[in-house]
Amino acid sequence: MHFRHFEDSFHSPDHRPVFYSCYLPFTSRNRILLMTRKNFSYLALNGRMLDFPTGTITLLFTDIEGSTLLLQHVGEQYSRVLAQCRQVLRTAFQQFHGREVDTQGDACFFAFARATDAVSAAVAAQRAFASHAWPEVVVRVRIGLHTGEPQRTTEGYVGLDVHLAARIMSVGHGGQVLLSQTTRHLVEHHLPEGVSLQDLGEHRLKDLQQKSHLFQLVIAGLPADFPPLKALDTHPHNLPVQPTPLIGRQREVAAVQQLLLREDVRLLTLTGPGGSGKTRLGLHVAAELSDHFTDGIYFVNLAPISDAELVVPTIAQTLGVKESATRSMVEQLQAFLQEKLLLLVLDNFEQVVSAAPRLSDLLASCSHLKLLVTSRAVLHLSAEHEFAVPPLSLPDLNHLPDLVTLSQYEAV
Incomplete structure (x- = not known):
């Protein structure tokens, strides 16, 4: 295996520059060097150190409303529109210390050490989207936030808190920002100027046993009236509640x-x-x-x-x-x-x-x-x-991974 030497610097949680020098395995796939300091996990990925919050954090998910229809409408311009969308989101989220966990297609996942920063970032993003000069289209994103204690892994975060944050986002509409009750409790007395909260009541979200009490950010100058949430209780059904989220598949x-x-x-x-x-x-x-x-x-x-x-x-x-x-x-x-x-x-x-x-x-x-x-x-x-339906994936019984990785196998 070949190793490549990296030298770079990053800022610690107290904003002091930290310089590092290390050797990372250089293969066709990125390898990650994990170090822990105070309340943050530092990942060395291709020589760049990224600080990811741990403990009680706020998770933020976004995606574009009607991305398939948008693709059909703009055709070859879609990649440019998508790039602009990502840039608007990253600018807003990084301004408030958001850390990008994952981006796939039109969906983004960020983590924040403070719930108030996550709310400010969501507000900044919606205002930026409303004022951005989009090429012949209107692009709107929906945003969902939840505060919890997900488990950190080398590939991101895992746990029910992650699923809940993603589900909250998925029931919203373009231009809407939804909060869990936990996040609302942390920010209700520290909202940005011109922002208030609207109680949307309890809703059953997909794959979750208990109903979730959701709240909407009302942002001055932006639309505040949206259709009913796309929760399971919007249309008739008798689907049984599943005890755990579906892993894999x-x-x-x-x-x-x-x-x-x-x-x-x-x-x-x-x-x-x-x-x-x-x-x-x-x-x-x-x-x-x-x-x-x-x-x-x-x-x-x-x-x-x-x-x-x-x-x-x-x-x-x-x-x-x-x-x-x-x-x-x-x-x-x-x-x-x-x-x-x-x-x-x-x-x-x-x-x-x-x-x-x-x-x-x-x-x-x-x-x-x-x-x-x-x-x-x-x-x-x-x-x-x-x-x-193919069989469920199983780990190698002769070389079992750690418990966090093991929990992500479909048959476990």
Whole structure:
């Protein structure tokens, strides 16, 4: 292995310059040298030292509202618009001592040692976006903040606090800044000039067991009226609460979402052996797509039944469809679903696979209905699209990593 010598300097938390000299392994992938001093972790990455706060910190997530539509609108200019967007954010956040943890596509993740700095940075960013001269488009970002004690790793931060901050951002709208109750408590008496707080109440966020009490920053001179938050309780659903966030599976989640959003895909079957994570993946994707199905998303647990004749009554019972003296249950269900933009998640269908033709009947009579099915075997229907769920990733049992890294494996 080759090593390269680096010399550079950085400022410590008390603003004194610190000079360092070290040798870092020089490979095709960046290697990170970790040193700890006081309340900060210093990372040497390609010779630059970056100080990341630890302990109780405020996490800030952003992304561009409607980035896909923006890409379609500006075409080849998108990379330039994205670069301008990142520059506006970095200028605002670094002005208030924000540390850039990660940037992917149109999304950014920053960490702040002080909640008041994070709020000031968010306000500065929204004001900068409002005044920036964008080329023939209006670019708006949504920002979410949460204060907690995430665990620091060589690749960033991990823990429920990170998931909560990201989820808070994801329910907002372009131009909106959302705060958790913890962050609000720390900043409510120290807000920037011209800024106030609006209580938005409690909302259920995807993948989180408890409802979250959210607040919005009201910034003088900027829009303050936004549509309802894109929380799980915005549209009807019965999705069960998951005890932990979904670890990994990013590629699978993205692929399944993309398939379900295609107009020509109305029946998607997640296949795989028992224990491969089909149900968990299906529930996660369903929650992610809650905004796309305005009439609701409903989970139908078929595990307790083995009689195919009970599938339609079970779906009807889940949706609250009552029996009729003049129509069959199938006709009742079709009438109920006929005009609804709705997603049904049918779990464990392999036990009642002979009921598959009933699904074809529902799709034929309900033009806005989509079905997400989990099964150990395909249904062999003409409208069916299959997604084979790969097995969960496992660590090398002969060389187990540390507990933090171990917790990030999908099967752990």
